[in-house]
Amino acid sequence: MTGRGGHRGRFITLEGGEGVGKSTQLALLAGALRARGFEVVETREPGGTPGAEAIRALLLSGEADRWNPQAEALLFAAARSDHVARVIRPALERGAWVVCDRYVDSNRAYQSGASGLADEDMMALHRIGSAGLMPDRTFLLTLPVDQAQTRAGARDAGLPDRFGARGRDFHEKVAGAFAGYAAREPERFRVIDTGAGKEEVHASILAALADLMP
Ligand SMILES: Nc1ncnc2c1ncn2[C@@H]1O[C@H](COP(=O)(O)OP(=O)(O)O)[C@@H](O)[C@H]1O
């Protein structure tokens, strides 16, 4: 999509399990892109619009079994549909860069890879809800599950949400599913280990965006 001045907006997503460093890296990346003079829209899923934030509250609070996996998948796709239509597409059309904390690959990894639904069904929901809009680049941030849980535990002061509260096996399945998608789509994905310091990880992410810079 080409904005005014001929600059094409880019759509970047950060994916990975809880506590791997997505929000930290999103803020650093947005700052670096702004320093290069781009308009940058920082956003997250589920959420990013009033309607999608309302759905987020339904999804992340309450009992572990509040929703069955099918209902959960539909709610995430509904939140994404509103977010894409009201925020992401308009931003890309005016030539902005959009950096988003989680997107459809989270739907695939959590509701399909770890909860047993079919990946093709998640992609079908994405086609219906969001015309299948895919990112230009997806960073899969990786860290061993126990280290990520330690980081998330320190951040959340021992109060995890409905997903964070699931067991280690669930989070291992999520990580395995993400790795599988990244291996199958090497053009779109870059896998970044976040065991190093924040600035070092940030530098790796910027280097892995060089081919998309105008
Ligand atoms: N490279 C890093 N090294 C050490 N701690 C980090 C690093 N990146 C993030 N953290 C810390 O780990 C916690 C989880 O990071 P966060 O960015 O919130 O993860 P996510 O958004 O993936 O859940 C935060 O307290 C953050 O400050």
Ligand SMILES: Cc1cn([C@H]2C[C@H](O)[C@@H](COP(=O)(O)OP(=O)(O)O)O2)c(=O)[nH]c1=O
């Ligand atoms: C976007 C999305 C998120 N999720 C889950 C992953 C997270 O556990 C939760 C969002 O919580 P969030 O607090 O944003 O994640 P993090 O702890 O990584 O900062 O929702 C899905 O299961 N499917 C999806 O499509």
